Amino acid sequence: MTPDLSKITIEKKPFEGEMHDVMGGSGRWEVKVHDHGLVALTDVMPRFAPAGKTADFAIVQAARVSYGAGTKQVNEDRGLVRYLARHRHTTPFEMVEFKFHHVMPIFIARQWIRHRTANVNEYSGRYSVVPDRFYKPSIENVRKQSTSNRQGGEEPIDNATAKEFLTYLDKVEEAYKEYQRLMDKGVAREIARIGLPVNVYTEWYWKIDLHNLFHFLSLRMDAHAQQEIRDYANAMYALVQPIVPVAAEAFLDYNFGSLHLSRLEVEALKSGKPLASENKRENAEWEDKKKKLGL
Ligand SMILES: Cc1cc2nc3c(=O)[nH]c(=O)nc-3n(C[C@H](O)[C@H](O)[C@H](O)COP(=O)(O)OP(=O)(O)OC[C@H]3O[C@@H](n4cnc5c(N)ncnc54)[C@H](O)[C@@H]3O)c2cc1C
Numbered sequence: 001m002t003p004d005l006s007k008i009t010i011e012k013k014p015f016e017g018e019m020h021d022v023m024g025g026s027g028r029w030e031v032k033v034h035d036h037g038l039v040a041l042t043d044v045m046p047r048f049a050p051a052g053k054t055a056d057f058a059i060v061q062a063a064r065v066s067y068g069a070g071t072k073q074v075n076e077d078r079g080l081v082r083y084l085a086r087h088r089h090t091t092p093f094e095m096v097e098f099k100f101h102h103v104m105p106i107f108i109a110r111q112w113i114r115h116r117t118a119n120v121n122e123y124s125g126r127y128s129v130v131p132d133r134f135y136k137p138s139i140e141n142v143r144k145q146s147t148s149n150r151q152g153g154e155e156p157i158d159n160a161t162a163k164e165f166l167t168y169l170d171k172v173e174e175a176y177k178e179y180q181r182l183m184d185k186g187v188a189r190e191i192a193r194i195g196l197p198v199n200v201y202t203e204w205y206w207k208i209d210l211h212n213l214f215h216f217l218s219l220r221m222d223a224h225a226q227q228e229i230r231d232y233a234n235a236m237y238a239l240v241q242p243i244v245p246v247a248a249e250a251f252l253d254y255n256f257g258s259l260h261l262s263r264l265e266v267e268a269l270k271s272g273k274p275l276a277s278e279n280k281r282e283n284a285e286w287e288d289k290k291k292k293l294g295l
Helices: 057-067 074-086 091-095 106-112 159-173 175-184 189-195 210-220 227-240 245-256 263-271 280-292
Strands: 019-021 029-033 037-045 048-050 097-105 119-122 143-145 153-156 201-209
Touching: 029 227, 037 201, 037 227, 048 057, 057 074, 057 091, 074 091, 074 245, 091 201, 091 210, 097 106, 097 210, 097 227, 106 201, 106 227, 159 175, 175 189, 201 210, 210 227, 210 245, 263 280
Parallel strands: none
Antiparallel strands: 019 048, 029 037, 037 097, 097 201, 119 201, 143 153
């Protein structure tokens, strides 16, 4: 069965006015991360913007469907984008999309894949041999377990222990030779790979809209995220910032650099009294926020 398309007419209209490629005619913008890692921006929607405008125009264009045409001055576009960001009117931001190529260790990919709003296509260790690439932190990045935060590690550990750790990683990498040897003996790639460590690199294409990218960045550029994924998130921010400078600035102003206060914190701030909570963690968080506020 083929559909009857004979009554459908496609009208191909020219752009209104002069347009420019938001990636400046480039096929790919790359940032190297760590030893073998990579964040590459491979495409953007909208790829073309009216002369003198950035891809922020697509956010404004979508928003004006709901707010009406109004005036179209660039400074008013900026005001509108910032208004949308402040008031969490998020769907206009979904009109901008980014396609990335990422190369990262599997332990980072495990954290990353929890962000379900992206479209992902990953390298297959069933079809292809996993390349011989392993993440090895620099010596100052062999971090000591934090005592205040069970998930984190901030300070570098002493040099001798760091070296011991790096030797341990070298031994783990030795497993790669066995992986190759056993595949040569006929073990299937899908089985041979299960002995590889989580610092081996994988790669994928990852497509996401700007609203969901900002959500990802707010969590993964944050100081609570593991340093290694933060390095990737910062590279992604650096890549999209020149494409959507107005939205990127609004993200820093109203999301990433903002401070959320709970009802109890607002009460404590108004009354000047201690936080009405006996929870130690909550009190420590309130102390941190007060420091940020210069109180
Ligand atoms: C510092 C840090 C520590 C973490 N520690 C752990 C940990 O110890 N263990 C662990 O398992 N995870 C951990 N995570 C992962 C975390 O719990 C989230 O899974 C991850 O950050 C993705 O967030 P998200 O669900 O908001 O994002 P996305 O999956 O991108 O979703 C975006 C938003 O879409 C909505 N959404 C998407 N899918 C659904 C759905 N199925 N149902 C309802 N709403 C949906 C939600 O509103 C969500 O916020 C950690 C994350 C961070 C940043």
